[in-house]
Amino acid sequence: MPLAPAADSTHLDYGLDTMFGRETKSVDCQFDVERLDADEPPWFALHVLPPIPEDLDKAQIVVFSAEGRRISGIVRRAKRLADDSLQLEVEPD
Template sequence: MNLPAQVNGKARIDYTQDTLFGPLAKHAECHVSLQHKPGWLVLKVFQPLPDDLHHAQTVVFALEGRRTSGVVKDRQRMSDHSLRLELETQ
């Protein structure tokens, strides 16, 4: 299947965070840019974004009618105040 190199749009993001009391499920709707790499994805989330999204352990997002899930392997706050998440797809 050929996937576009980059997809932009509004996505619903479901994410989990590990806490002392177990996993905590949260969600948000954000503008994103998605880049497909072999075996992984780069999800860039633009402002406004949840304050705690950078603590996410796993994410599931719906973009252009497709649901994708991944484990967050790396995260980086960008100079434009967006958040870059590197995801290993599941």
């Protein structure tokens, strides 16, 4: 079930764990959000369209806007798709 995008739905913050601690990055990109209702609480799938930062598939956390609110969560799975887009499955925290 797609979510209604917020005005700033092209902004995505993400965190990477490095040897020196957590590194937080921001990117402006096009993405769609889909609620995955099979789980409680519902997980989200972010479908990020190219161009994609080369390290986004290694993100451990993401923060984005959908339905007029900020949503943050833990990235449980990242998958590069045939069209060079990226799908992130996110468990809300």
